Amino acid sequence: MKKQSVTLVQVAAKAGVSVMTASRAMSGDGYVSEDTKAKVQAAAKALGYAPNALARVMKGGRTNVIGVVVNDLSSVVVNAFVSALTEEVRKYEMDLFIYNSVGQLDEQTQRRHSQLLHGLWDGLIYVLPRMTDEYLEALERSESPIVLVNFCRRETTLPVVQGDNFNAARDAVAGLISQGHKRIAFIKGTHWTGQSAERERGYRQAMADAHLQIDDHWVQQGTFSEQSGQEACARLLAHDARPTAIFCANDEMAIGCMNAARELNVQVPEELSLIGFDDVSAASIVRPQLTTMRHPLPLMAQAAVQELMRRILGQPGKRQRVEFPAEMVVRESTAPAAGTVTKRRTRKA
Amino acid sequence: MKKQSVTLVQVAAKAGVSVMTASRAMSGDGYVSEDTKAKVQAAAKALGYAPNALARVMKGGRTNVIGVVVNDLSSVVVNAFVSALTEEVRKYEMDLFIYNSVGQLDEQTQRRHSQLLHGLWDGLIYVLPRMTDEYLEALERSESPIVLVNFCRRETTLPVVQGDNFNAARDAVAGLISQGHKRIAFIKGTHWTGQSAERERGYRQAMADAHLQIDDHWVQQGTFSEQSGQEACARLLAHDARPTAIFCANDEMAIGCMNAARELNVQVPEELSLIGFDDVSAASIVRPQLTTMRHPLPLMAQAAVQELMRRILGQPGKRQRVEFPAEMVVRESTAPAAGTVTKRRTRKA
DNA sequence: GTGAAAGCGCTAACAT
DNA sequence: ATGTTAGCGCTTTCAC
DSSP states (O other): OOOOSSOHHHHHHHHTSOHHHHHHHHHOOSOOOHHHHHHHHHHHHHHTOOOOHHHHHHTTOOOOEEEEEESOTTSHHHHHHHHHHHHHHHTTTOEEEEEEOOSOBOHHHHHHTHHHHTTSOSEEEEESOOBOHHHHHHHHHOOSOEEEESOOSSOOSSOEEEEOHHHHHHHHHHHHHHTTOOSEEEEEOOSTTSHHHHHHHHHHHHHHHTTOOOOGGGEEEOOSSHHHHHHHHHHHHHSSSOOSEEEESSHHHHHHHHHHHHHTTOOTTTTOEEEEESOOGGGGTSSSOOEEEEOOHHHHHHHHHHHHHHHHTTOOOOOSEEEEOOEEEOOSSOOOOTTOOOHHHHHHO | OOOOSSOHHHHHHHHTSOHHHHHHHHHOOSOOOHHHHHHHHHHHHHHTOOOOHHHHHHTTOOOOEEEEEESOTTSHHHHHHHHHHHHHHHTTTOEEEEEEOOSOBOHHHHHHTHHHHTTSOSEEEEESOOBOHHHHHHHHHOOSOEEEESOOSSOOSSOEEEEOHHHHHHHHHHHHHHTTOOOEEEEEOOSTTSHHHHHHHHHHHHHHHTTOOOOGGGEEEOOSSHHHHHHHHHHHHHSSSOOSEEEESSHHHHHHHHHHHHHTTOOTTTTOEEEEESOOGGGGTSSSOOEEEEOOHHHHHHHHHHHHHHHHTTOOOOOSEEEEOOEEEOOSSOOOOTTOOOHHHHHHO
């Protein structure tokens, strides 16, 4: 920082009072006569004075700034969540700064981010963090207010707000099963955040609940990208015994599946039902519109900020882990399995 | 800031040296014997010492952090640009923090953001800023390194990096005209950032260049949203003399046009050509895939960071305003006007 | 090579 | 109601 142009000292000098009086006049607390207060504020305005937040912080004050660390800002879900956070922090008169870590948080980044832990922020929210165990331990040791969002890789003493991926996935697949599907495939994403694993667990549970065997090749590895979904789907459709439905660990991969289906002249949803996850905006743009699972991002943002503010204000934390149920958004990419007579149809007939 | 747990003083004590020696050992400059250096660093590691960036800054150091202020992070273009910036700043070993201003920057926000100008950041990038004149003037007076991106509302002494909206729009419309279109409509976006106005200027120029009259109702007001594009298109298609092509101020509105066309059973591109602007990811997801104009975001990010770093390092600024030409991305939503015999077709026939 | 002192801008705690 | 003192954690300056 180059020397600050205009400081409290100068304001005080111009107003003809001590620095302390000026400080009191500006911050508003402590006893100052209305007279001097006005005088000081006039001087401040004339000089174009702006308080130095750093100095204030060094004395133990708050910055009224919350930091949020995300591992991939270009992800539509993350972006939507950050928007929800931005709105939410305003209710507490706080500001939000976003840091895009782009990948794994390790010791090296931690070194560079020491400032993240000390002073610049009143509190920190980690969204879908991918971090080494050392990093997490450092966070746990730190006394700064911290909230983790959608962190499910291992247990931690830090407060966690998350969407319930397991039950959402189970519901999605159970929905397909109730529409007569028996040959249901799953396309995984990368394992980094643990989200995909939870969704796979839900898939397997639903299949087990219905006493359906899972063929080895029904579980395909993807990378959360549209391209990877397209390739995985092509592999699935190449087999003799094609699945009649695919549950994808996210929407992008499901959209990739649509592309693959179109290329192979497989009709969606008549011949192939598709369910994605996340309800990104593209899900309602593609045709047929994509059926998908949606986390209640605004509620989750609210919970995360609430919990963080409690810690910032020194109030006791409430719950260690809160989990929110997802909502199923039924659109056009799912239909009863071909040749299936559902109850509704029976009634009609 | 609660008192920092472990400071240089403690490290120095543990290593049995003075604070100053410890400081030198950690930062690496100044003369320190290898011996003491190792001793100090060992002590630092053992204690889990992390330097306090704030204190360092207060003494005149750099934070190695660049701030970027955007007015709408949920915008796909802004998001893509921020990603490009994130990558770019890494080349300079800097970190990037993002602030989502969500709307107009005025005096009130300025008050709260004094910290933006002093100390926390080595430099600031404003992307597509919407700000009052007072705010801009404060920025111009400030001595902090600042770069504006895509700011075209009025002249300024600050360095500006921008995409050439005018020529891009002219090229887009000229392209339609060369395909035989004569009845070409334009859907504007909101006027806030001045982008839409530039694109409209390019549209009008191209029409004038080709001596084509613009019907009053061909220029429709939208809000950059898909919904608004759909409505505007419905209005355009309701007229007797329908346009054969629509140039939209952004992709979302063009996608809205597709929806309107589908509802009214108008074939795209056979009966209606569509061009958007920005090349957002949805542009290649919709069918038919959208023809659009693309700003060279990575190049622009590079230029912005370069210029900012020059100022941070105290080197002379290079150019005051740099403008980058856009690229036309031809996909499936444009075709020769119905009944037009283009040269290529003539040759075929 | 290493250390002591001063001070960045601000405010909490104590005087007056 | 106002002023004085001290100190947050660090680095620059100058002394040893």
